[in-house]
Amino acid sequence: MKCYVCAKEGKESTAVAVCIVCGMGLCMDHAIRKETEVWQGGYPFPLKKSQRSVPRILCPACAAAYGDDL
Ligand SMILES: [Zn+2]
Numbered sequence: 001m002k003c004y005v006c007a008k009e010g011k012e013s014t015a016v017a018v019c020i021v022c023g024m025g026l027c028m029d030h031a032i033r034k035e036t037e038v039w040q041g042g043y044p045f046p047l048k049k050s051q052r053s054v055p056r057i058l059c060p061a062c063a064a065a066y067g068d069d070l
């Protein structure tokens with residue numbers, strides 16, 4: 001898979017991650033990794049708490065739109 005953001009800019013980079021929201025492929029430069037240590041009520045799974053941080057990968061557009069909520 002190629003990085004979608006790079007492809008739009010006319011470059012070609014191999015994707016190393018996938019955005020969990022929209023599913024686009026992302027290279028290291030464009031993958032935004034977020035970690036949340038504690039789950040808050042209800043989203044997106046019925047987990048109460050997690051002792052571990054949960055990494056999530058977002059593309060720049062989704063990070064801007066949802067980053068603080070995820
Ligand atoms: Zn890229």
Ligand SMILES: [Zn+2]
Binds near residue numbers: 020021061
């Ligand atoms: Zn995305």
